[in-house]
Amino acid sequence: MVGRYENLMVTLLSNPSMPWKKLTTREVDESQTEVIIIMIKVTSIWKAFLKGNFGYLAADEIDTDKGASVPGMNV
Numbered sequence: 001m002v003g004r005y006e007n008l009m010v011t012l013l014s015n016p017s018m019p020w021k022k023l024t025t026r027e028v029d030e031s032q033t034e035v036i037i038i039m040i041k042v043t044s045i046w047k048a049f050l051k052g053n054f055g056y057l058a059a060d061e062i063d064t065d066k067g068a069s070v071p072g073m074n075v
Helices: 008-014 018-024 030-054
Strands: none
Touching: none
């Protein structure tokens, strides 16, 4: 029923948080995209630094099937 009608009342009753989402969110602009790309690069460099200097592995690099763990942490 909800997907077939473009009625404001049906929309509000079926998904009451959607109007708030439209008021509080906006599209990402170009400067925000640049910051996101820079932070991804910085994170990658930081992970490489920790791995090279301290032997730390990021959570996505740990092979839990082999029982590997992060040094200094109980995983």
